Each structure stands twice: as C-alpha cells, then as structure tokens.
Amino acid sequence: MTIDEFKTYGHKIVDWIAEFYETIEERPVMSQVMPGEVKTRLPSAAPETPESMDRILADFDSIILPGITHWQHPSFFAYFPANGSFPSLLAEMLTAALGAQCMIWQTSPAAAELEEVVMEWLKKGLGLPDAFTGVLQDTASTATLCALVSAREKATGFAGNEKGAAAAGKAAGTLRVYTSAESHSSVEKGAKIAGFGRENVIKIPVDGNFAMIPDKLEEILKRDLAAGYKPACIVAALGSTSSLALDPLGPVGRIAERFGLWFHVDAAMAGSAALLPEKRRILEGVEYADSFVFNPHKWLFTNFDCSAYFVKDPAHLINTFSITPEYLKTSVDGEVKNYRDWGVQLGRRFRALKLWFVLRSFGLEGLREKLRAHIAQAEQFTAWLREDGRFEILAPVNLNLVCFRYIPRSGQSPRTPDSPGVPSEAELETINKKLLDRVNGTGKVFLTHTKLNGKFTLRMCIGQTNTEERHVRQAWELLRDYAGS
Amino acid sequence: MTIDEFKTYGHKIVDWIAEFYETIEERPVMSQVMPGEVKTRLPSAAPETPESMDRILADFDSIILPGITHWQHPSFFAYFPANGSFPSLLAEMLTAALGAQCMIWQTSPAAAELEEVVMEWLKKGLGLPDAFTGVLQDTASTATLCALVSAREKATGFAGNEKGAAAAGKAAGTLRVYTSAESHSSVEKGAKIAGFGRENVIKIPVDGNFAMIPDKLEEILKRDLAAGYKPACIVAALGSTSSLALDPLGPVGRIAERFGLWFHVDAAMAGSAALLPEKRRILEGVEYADSFVFNPHKWLFTNFDCSAYFVKDPAHLINTFSITPEYLKTSVDGEVKNYRDWGVQLGRRFRALKLWFVLRSFGLEGLREKLRAHIAQAEQFTAWLREDGRFEILAPVNLNLVCFRYIPRSGQSPRTPDSPGVPSEAELETINKKLLDRVNGTGKVFLTHTKLNGKFTLRMCIGQTNTEERHVRQAWELLRDYAGS
Structure with missing residues (x-):
C-alpha cells in the first residue's frame, strides 16, 4: 500500500469512525450473534494474492461489526467499563504510526x-x-x-x-x-x-x-x-x-x-x-x-x-x-x-502518549466533571430503584456501581410451605437471570451479573465516556417494565 | 471533544502520518536526544483546565518527536524489527475506535x-x-x-x-x-x-x-x-x-x-x-x-x-x-x-483485526516477496563485507541478520609482544564500539551490538517493511567509510 493509498483509506476510516460514533446508539450494545456465526463467514485459509482494502473494509462492516459488543456505547453498563475517548483515540493513531x-x-x-x-x-x-x-x-x-x-x-x-x-x-x-x-x-x-x-x-x-x-x-x-x-x-x-x-x-x-x-x-x-x-x-x-x-x-x-x-x-x-x-x-x-x-x-x-493526550485535553477539572456525572447518575439510578419498591439494593453504592435485584411481591412475608410470598433464592436467581437476558436482548443496554452472599445480583456500572442521564433512565425504564412483565 | 472536532483532528493526523512516512528518511533513525532532555521540557503536573488539541499536537511535534527512535525508518537495522505497515495501521485505528x-x-x-x-x-x-x-x-x-x-x-x-x-x-x-x-x-x-x-x-x-x-x-x-x-x-x-x-x-x-x-x-x-x-x-x-x-x-x-x-x-x-x-x-x-x-x-x-488486515492486504505471496527481499538484502550486505576484506562475519547468515566486526589490519598475523598486527580482543571491542557509535551518530542508520564467543559483534538486521537495497547499501557505505577513518 502506497502512502497515497494509506491517505485515502485513512481519511475514509476517520469518516467511518465519526459516523460510527454518530450512530452507535442505533446498534445493539451487546452483540447478538450466535456462537460460530462469525467464524462460518470467514474462509479457512489466508488468500495467496492481495485483496483490496475496499473489500476488507466491506467485510469488516458486514462480518465483524455485528459481532462486536460495543464497549463505547453510552448504554454499556456491564463489567467495569473500558472507556476510551477521542483524544485517546487520536493518540492511538499516532502511537500506531510511530510503531x-x-x-x-x-x-x-x-x-x-x-x-x-x-x-x-x-x-x-x-x-x-x-x-x-x-x-x-x-x-x-x-x-x-x-x-x-x-x-x-x-x-x-x-x-x-x-x-x-x-x-x-x-x-x-x-x-x-x-x-x-x-x-x-x-x-x-x-x-x-x-x-x-x-x-x-x-x-x-x-x-x-x-x-x-x-x-x-x-x-x-x-x-x-x-x-x-x-x-x-x-x-x-x-x-x-x-x-x-x-x-x-x-x-x-x-x-x-x-x-x-x-x-x-x-x-x-x-x-x-x-x-x-x-x-x-x-x-x-x-x-x-x-x-x-x-x-x-x-x-x-x-x-x-x-x-x-x-x-x-x-x-x-x-x-x-x-x-x-x-x-x-x-x-x-x-x-x-x-x-x-x-x-x-x-x-x-508507547502507552504514555494517550494518557498525556487525555490528561491535557480534558484537564483535571474536565476529568472530575465526568467522574462526578457518573457518580450522580449511579445515585439517581439507585433512587429510582428504591422509589419503585420492588428492587433490593444489595451493596452500598460507593461510587458508580449499583448492585441490585428484582424481588416480585417484595414486602410480603417469605414463603412458607403453606403460603406464597417472597420467592426462594433459587427462584429469584431464575427470575433475575431472565430479566437480565431480556433487557440485554433488546440490544439497548448491556448489564452483567455477579453473586453477593450467594444471591444472584445485577450490576449496573456507569462509566462510559458518553453516558448521560437519559441512557441511565432508559436502562431503568427497561428494567422497570420487564420486571414482573 | 465533539465528533466534528474528532473528525477535524483525525483528518489532520492522517495527513500528518502520510507526511511523516514521506519524510521519515530525513529524520535520524535513532533519537539523538540526551537523557533528561524530553523530561525537562514537560510541566511537573497535569493542567487543571483543558488544553487545545492544536497545542497538544504542536508539543507532540516539537517535544516528543525528536525523542522517538524511528522503528519504521527503512534504515532501522537494530535489535529485531517491529515492522508495521499501512494495512495494520488502518486496523489499529479501527481497533482503537471500537475500544x-x-x-x-x-x-x-x-x-x-x-x-x-x-x-x-x-x-x-x-x-x-x-x-x-x-x-x-x-x-x-x-x-x-x-x-x-x-x-x-x-x-x-x-x-x-x-x-x-x-x-x-x-x-x-x-x-x-x-x-x-x-x-x-x-x-x-x-x-x-x-x-x-x-x-x-x-x-x-x-x-x-x-x-x-x-x-x-x-x-x-x-x-x-x-x-x-x-x-x-x-x-x-x-x-x-x-x-x-x-x-x-x-x-x-x-x-x-x-x-x-x-x-x-x-x-x-x-x-x-x-x-x-x-x-x-x-x-x-x-x-x-x-x-x-x-x-x-x-x-x-x-x-x-x-x-x-x-x-x-x-x-x-x-x-x-x-x-x-x-x-x-x-x-x-x-x-x-x-x-x-x-x-x-x-x-x-482486539489484536486479530490487524493480522487479518495484513494477511488479506498483502496476501501470502505479498508477504513472501517482502521476506525474500530482506533475505536477499542480507546476503548482498554479507557479500559486500566479504569483498571488502576488512570485516569478519561472526555467525552464519541464516536469514536476515548479519553478525560482523571490523578488524583493522586483518590478514596480518596476531600481534605478539614484539610485533604489531591484528588488534587484541579488547582493542577490537573499543574499535567496533566506536564504529557503531559513529555510524549511529550520523542518524542515517541504526544498528546494535551483541557478543558472540565474547567478541563484540555488530548486528545488521534487515526487516523493516520499507527497506530497499539502497538503504542497505547506504549502511554498508557508512560502515566501510567510517571503518579505519
């Protein structure tokens, strides 16, 4: 590939990235492909002769992209985040160029x-x-x-x-x-x-x-x-x-x-x-x-x-x-x-470069603003859970992570052999697993789970760079609506 | 940074990268800065408020770049290479974007x-x-x-x-x-x-x-x-x-x-x-x-x-x-x-992406062509050393690495207490260290050393993506001219 060709495709990819971020909310956060689906669309051996970058990029769009779980989607609330940013991305380009x-x-x-x-x-x-x-x-x-x-x-x-x-x-x-x-x-x-x-x-x-x-x-x-x-x-x-x-x-x-x-x-x-x-x-x-x-x-x-x-x-x-x-x-x-x-x-x-770009481009105050917003969003989300009354908060919300579960008929007495009431732990696990799969299945949010004291726990971690209150609200509304439905 | 700003700077950086590769041969291969030189030009704390990307990029050019040893310079013959390529670089951009x-x-x-x-x-x-x-x-x-x-x-x-x-x-x-x-x-x-x-x-x-x-x-x-x-x-x-x-x-x-x-x-x-x-x-x-x-x-x-x-x-x-x-x-x-x-x-x-881009964009035949060129260049370089007569080849040239040293007055008998002749091992080390420092000091090539059987050995490893015979010839000419001068 010549320098001119690199330039052509480099510019194309910058435009692609901009459009990717403009439209990222239209994509499912968690990839919806099935095991083996990507693999079967790829040939079993490398090509002998060169293929055009146009073709490679087209395959990237049609084969790879649907198999990506979008960590940079503002509704990514799973695991802990891996939150990139544009200044960091620019630095990664330079790092790769210097090689x-x-x-x-x-x-x-x-x-x-x-x-x-x-x-x-x-x-x-x-x-x-x-x-x-x-x-x-x-x-x-x-x-x-x-x-x-x-x-x-x-x-x-x-x-x-x-x-x-x-x-x-x-x-x-x-x-x-x-x-x-x-x-x-x-x-x-x-x-x-x-x-x-x-x-x-x-x-x-x-x-x-x-x-x-x-x-x-x-x-x-x-x-x-x-x-x-x-x-x-x-x-x-x-x-x-x-x-x-x-x-x-x-x-x-x-x-x-x-x-x-x-x-x-x-x-x-x-x-x-x-x-x-x-x-x-x-x-x-x-x-x-x-x-x-x-x-x-x-x-x-x-x-x-x-x-x-x-x-x-x-x-x-x-x-x-x-x-x-x-x-x-x-x-x-x-x-x-x-x-x-x-x-x-x-x-x-050369990892220091991206850190330098981020620290300078945001400034410490800019970073603090983002962190405070995430913490406030986690507090807001917790408040919604509490107000609803059907959810149990399972751990202190120290920063930007909320651990919770849905308890149908909560407020009632625990079930005894003779009377209905709060579901058993095993039932709660099934119910909350199903709730998790259903909200993730919408493609609109991605949350993951853990266990705390043996209890199946939903985790809502708010830390993606572009997460705003509206994304957190959407997650809450999905959970609220699917719980018990 | 907004998506539009990213687009602006992304395009700027693509142009920067193209120009960087167009002019890379004008830069010294091995950075010529002194210990501490970069550090002293940087502030001791992160800024509180955001700085403009223009300013960051200007500092990148003036402070960071002179401190980079150019692994992607076609006259990088040091260590083993870390040879990037444009298809790989394009993939790195996408990998960073997906995050x-x-x-x-x-x-x-x-x-x-x-x-x-x-x-x-x-x-x-x-x-x-x-x-x-x-x-x-x-x-x-x-x-x-x-x-x-x-x-x-x-x-x-x-x-x-x-x-x-x-x-x-x-x-x-x-x-x-x-x-x-x-x-x-x-x-x-x-x-x-x-x-x-x-x-x-x-x-x-x-x-x-x-x-x-x-x-x-x-x-x-x-x-x-x-x-x-x-x-x-x-x-x-x-x-x-x-x-x-x-x-x-x-x-x-x-x-x-x-x-x-x-x-x-x-x-x-x-x-x-x-x-x-x-x-x-x-x-x-x-x-x-x-x-x-x-x-x-x-x-x-x-x-x-x-x-x-x-x-x-x-x-x-x-x-x-x-x-x-x-x-x-x-x-x-x-x-x-x-x-x-x-x-x-x-x-x-997501490292597989760049490998996929490279394997498809070069094709196996394209990769083989590059490897064969490097091996042929190493053989040519070895032939020049041999023809000159003043250099000792210290190891078999199996692929793309040539191990050698300069021996002044070679061909003469080893020195004895009474007569001059081939220098001692210690002298050869000093002579070859100096030769290495002088050719690297020109900024036109970068070679490194090792020891083989206790002998101070110069290493010429040919594997950078854009290395052509003219770069190898230049390295040879520098070594030839500085040896004994």
Whole structure:
C-alpha cells in the first residue's frame, strides 16, 4: 500500500469512525450473534494474492461489526467499563504510526521520559504519596502479578528468583497471600503463576459491606504463623469487582506493616475517583502500600490497555525482573529508566502518549466533571430503584456501581410451605437471570451479573465516556417494565 | 471533544502520518536526544483546565518527536524489527475506535472468532502441524512465560497451581529448564517469575554456529536426573537474538519426547520465514513441540504488539490459567473459546483485526516477496563485507541478520609482544564500539551490538517493511567509510 493509498483509506476510516460514533446508539450494545456465526463467514485459509482494502473494509462492516459488543456505547453498563475517548483515540493513531517498541530508554527516549512524567501527573492528581514511583503496565492482572512476585522475593530474600520457589519455600516455609473474599480473580491467577498455589491464597471474610475485616485478617495471620506458614503478601481490593467494596486501607495496611508483609492495593476501577477531593478519603492508608494499581483504561477515558502501577521501592521490581543481556546494554543505562526491568514483558507499546493526550485535553477539572456525572447518575439510578419498591439494593453504592435485584411481591412475608410470598433464592436467581437476558436482548443496554452472599445480583456500572442521564433512565425504564412483565 | 472536532483532528493526523512516512528518511533513525532532555521540557503536573488539541499536537511535534527512535525508518537495522505497515495501521485505528475489551467471547464474539480463524491461517501458512491451536499474546516474553508455567504444571501434575511451587517442588524435586546458551533473556525472566529460579535455567553449550548441541543436552539431562533434579522444560531458540542461530528442533525434540519434557520453541523473529517454502526446513522437528511462538509484530508487518502462540494441547493452558469468577460466567461458556483462560492477562485488545488486515492486504505471496527481499538484502550486505576484506562475519547468515566486526589490519598475523598486527580482543571491542557509535551518530542508520564467543559483534538486521537495497547499501557505505577513518 502506497502512502497515497494509506491517505485515502485513512481519511475514509476517520469518516467511518465519526459516523460510527454518530450512530452507535442505533446498534445493539451487546452483540447478538450466535456462537460460530462469525467464524462460518470467514474462509479457512489466508488468500495467496492481495485483496483490496475496499473489500476488507466491506467485510469488516458486514462480518465483524455485528459481532462486536460495543464497549463505547453510552448504554454499556456491564463489567467495569473500558472507556476510551477521542483524544485517546487520536493518540492511538499516532502511537500506531510511530510503531515504536519502547522496551528501553534508547528505543525511544521520549516514550520513557513521557511515561515518567505522566505517572508523576497521575500521582499528584490522585494524591498518592510522594514516595511512590509509577510505571505503565498493560492490565491490572499483570500489575498484580508483579506485586505478587515482588512479595515472594521480599519474603525469601530474593531466593525465589535465584534458587526457585521450591528451595526458597523449603527455607522460608510455605508462602501465603491474604486477600478479601471479594477480591478480583487476578489475585488467584497471579498467585498460581508466581507459584504460591491456589491453596495458599487465603480469602479473608468480609463485613456486611463486602469489605475485608481487619480483625479476621490478623486472626488468620496469627493462626498461619503458629502453623508454620510464611505470610508474604496482603492484597486489598479498593473497589471489588462484584460490588466496588472498599477494603479499609489504614487498618489493613497497619497489619501488613506490623507483620512485615508486602501490601498491594488493587484499585483498578475505583482509583480514578481519588481525583475527586470529596472522594479522596478512599485512599486513606494508602501510604502503607508497597504497590498500588489503577486502570486509566477503566474509568479515565484512556483506551485499553493502560494500567498505572505505583511502587514504593522500584528496587524490588528491578531486582525481580531485571535481565541484562549484552544485546540490550547501552551506554546510558546508569542515567535512565529502562522500563523493560519494571514488568513481565520485554517489549512495550508507547502507552504514555494517550494518557498525556487525555490528561491535557480534558484537564483535571474536565476529568472530575465526568467522574462526578457518573457518580450522580449511579445515585439517581439507585433512587429510582428504591422509589419503585420492588428492587433490593444489595451493596452500598460507593461510587458508580449499583448492585441490585428484582424481588416480585417484595414486602410480603417469605414463603412458607403453606403460603406464597417472597420467592426462594433459587427462584429469584431464575427470575433475575431472565430479566437480565431480556433487557440485554433488546440490544439497548448491556448489564452483567455477579453473586453477593450467594444471591444472584445485577450490576449496573456507569462509566462510559458518553453516558448521560437519559441512557441511565432508559436502562431503568427497561428494567422497570420487564420486571414482573 | 465533539465528533466534528474528532473528525477535524483525525483528518489532520492522517495527513500528518502520510507526511511523516514521506519524510521519515530525513529524520535520524535513532533519537539523538540526551537523557533528561524530553523530561525537562514537560510541566511537573497535569493542567487543571483543558488544553487545545492544536497545542497538544504542536508539543507532540516539537517535544516528543525528536525523542522517538524511528522503528519504521527503512534504515532501522537494530535489535529485531517491529515492522508495521499501512494495512495494520488502518486496523489499529479501527481497533482503537471500537475500544472493545475482548477478554471473553461475549465481550466481542467477532474478536474471539476472528482470532481463531487468523491463527488457523497462520498455522497453515507456516506449515505448522494440524494438531496445534493458536492464541494471540502480546509478546513472546508472555508466551514463553505461559510455556514455562505450563511445563511446571505438567511436571508436577498441576500441583504447583494448587499447592504452590514449594510443595510441588518438595514432592517432585527441584524443577529445571534447559535452553541454549544463546536463548533469549525472556527464558530466564520467565523462569524467575514462574518460580524455577535463575539457577535452574541450565544453559546448554552451542556449536560453532551458536546452535544448541543435542548431545550436550542429553548428557546434562542425564547428569541432572542422576543428581535428583526434576527436568521440566526444554526451550529451543529458533533464531537466537544475538545471531539468529537455529537450534535443531528434530534432535532436541526427540530428546524432549524421550525424557517426557515440555518442549517450547521460541521462533519470535525467524518463525515468519516458514512462510517461504525454501526456508520451511527450519521447522523440521516442530511436531515434537508442545508450544511454539513467533511474532507477527517482528517480521510480518503487523504492528507491535502481536505475538502468535501455538500449543499442542490447550488443556494445559486452560488448566493453568483458568479462573471462573461468577461475574465472568456466561450462558455460552460450554460452546465458545474464552481466551482469558489462555494467558496471563484477563483483559485483551482486539489484536486479530490487524493480522487479518495484513494477511488479506498483502496476501501470502505479498508477504513472501517482502521476506525474500530482506533475505536477499542480507546476503548482498554479507557479500559486500566479504569483498571488502576488512570485516569478519561472526555467525552464519541464516536469514536476515548479519553478525560482523571490523578488524583493522586483518590478514596480518596476531600481534605478539614484539610485533604489531591484528588488534587484541579488547582493542577490537573499543574499535567496533566506536564504529557503531559513529555510524549511529550520523542518524542515517541504526544498528546494535551483541557478543558472540565474547567478541563484540555488530548486528545488521534487515526487516523493516520499507527497506530497499539502497538503504542497505547506504549502511554498508557508512560502515566501510567510517571503518579505519
């Protein structure tokens, strides 16, 4: 493809993108295709000879697009968001054009130094302790893996790195990780990868708000120490995935400090809220953390993937991940940051650029405005649920996530063998699953579910960049109308 | 930013990109900025209020661009390439616009199914065994980590996952990984993360061509077994980073089979060459592999990051990485591939799209043409070195990488205390370092170095999408003229 052809198609695609966003609300939020439907429309081998870009783009429209679940649809309320924005998208275009692989300073000094700068901007913006140093990762899964490996190494005097987890474990005792019963699955996955083992991820009971109970944590730590285990790490969920529960960082952090454990805070979604002075209290106690992660790609208008990982002492990261083959040595290694040693991957995209575009283009005030609007929308949605009277709110609405379920005949007594009344838990699950499928089936909204205390729970997470009150109202009206119909 | 503003800036950026590629040869390949130069030009905190996109783009031009090392410059001969292309770039624009997070089938069925399809296309294109199944990873580092963790689990009956590496190791013995002395640093890094420990990565001696010696491998395995170690994994380098040495997959694979070990093949760079019938012999023996990785983002014109990982039995991957929290369960989980369970990260970009654009837009024949051109250019460059007579070729030129050094007064006898002659090794290092710095300092080319047999070695890797013979000739002329001047 020549430069002129690129220009032609590049302009076409910009127009396509503009029209895509203009008409996105006409598309179903959740793809309505059936398993296998996309696959059967694609040939079984690559073409031998070139195909025209016109044909590829036509196939993109007719085959791929119907199979896309629209995360950028303002009525996307599922999971946690991955909210992009136009400034971020423009930066992604430039990143792709430069095509730089930013593994070390020399392979693009501006990428390394811009990363350092925007991480400082984020640190100040969120009010994180000065002592923290930031680095971009792809996802919170990877960041949490970094934290777990760092914890393993701290607990074994870096013996795991050198001698392997088996030998280190023999010397130190079986290493364990402690985390809230509501923490993200990435903690368990990371613990498997890093060799802790699933059995050694100890889930600490949570209180009525689904937050970790510090007293239980302490009790279990003492029990484990007495039994000869070697506690290594505590992972707090600052905004659990199911309900955005906020573990109390201060009390948990003080326990980590007292027991000499690595303290990692997973604030993947909720971290952005610390930009708001009125919400910054969620970070109380973060000064005890050894590492902290939040995802600008979730709730800070920066395209996936972009995860901000902060550590108190980068030496732990570097000692854990550093490799220095001859072919990567440069004459400035003593003066610069080579981020290849700050994470799992050697190769790194130029992710700082989109963050820079977003932070400058919105400005901190612009970002705060968006976050406040989402929080207000979540409060409004909760008010509608309450006013209706047929819905149960299943967790505190701490920020922008509402957990609820529909209870037919609510207000009546629980059913007994002899009298009708509130449906059983199993019936409620069926009823709410059906409600979820029906509202999602309209294509007008997309919500997902979880379980809280064993209860099938609908989750309404409000964080897409372009979500307005009218989108939230539509979701509410669909739920209201389908419930009981 | 409104849709209209996006359109305006999107078009501006497309024009910018076109001009960037039109004029890229006027820019220095390797950024010429000094450490700290970019950082000092950036403010220390994010702006409170929005800044205009015009201003951001102006700063991008004046502050960021000079700090970029141009991986897409046709005279980029450093490291291994990360060769993008216009079709790939167009796809990246669409991927960023969709902003889909493709962790499971439901979160974008088309992304999951297109990934399945293009991985089949690649498998057929390269002539990999039918039994392989593919999945996209970000980098070969991550893919190799997946292989190592899978190997650990296979060797311990999945006890590591469950009970932790320490307990599993106690039962099974100290786990070890065997790899060529020339293999990539990601093997050591992955072994550290997965808990094998650096000491348990055993480097197998290489032959005169820097390829693993199967007899040595067998000898060491027997020695380790006798000493009570538990061999778990063999990693072959199919195209080592220093010299593109090709480990003999057949003999090594048969040893892996005989000893019951996981066999991983790291073909990050060289794998693409298997698209050429005349080079496919490099894959002889790949049928013994349990896992195989190569990077379309290196030498297949697909933007970084995009790494193709193939496994013989996906159950190993899934058993190792699977997590099934309630909030990720869907009604179709039994019928579809949920790639979140096929790797380290939960979140996943829609990487298959760019690969689809590239494979269709080039066609397999178009890709082969490019690869053949690069290989021919490497042969031409080698011929020039040889004809000149002052350069030593330090490794076989297997594909598109030439390893060499300049030897002043070559042809003369080695220097003795009494007579001048060929410089000492230390002098040669200084001389070649200086030569490298001088040619890179012109900004007209970018080469990097390695060490082979302790010898300071210049590496000329030819793989950028737009490299033509004239660029290779210019590199040669610079080296020729600066050598000895």
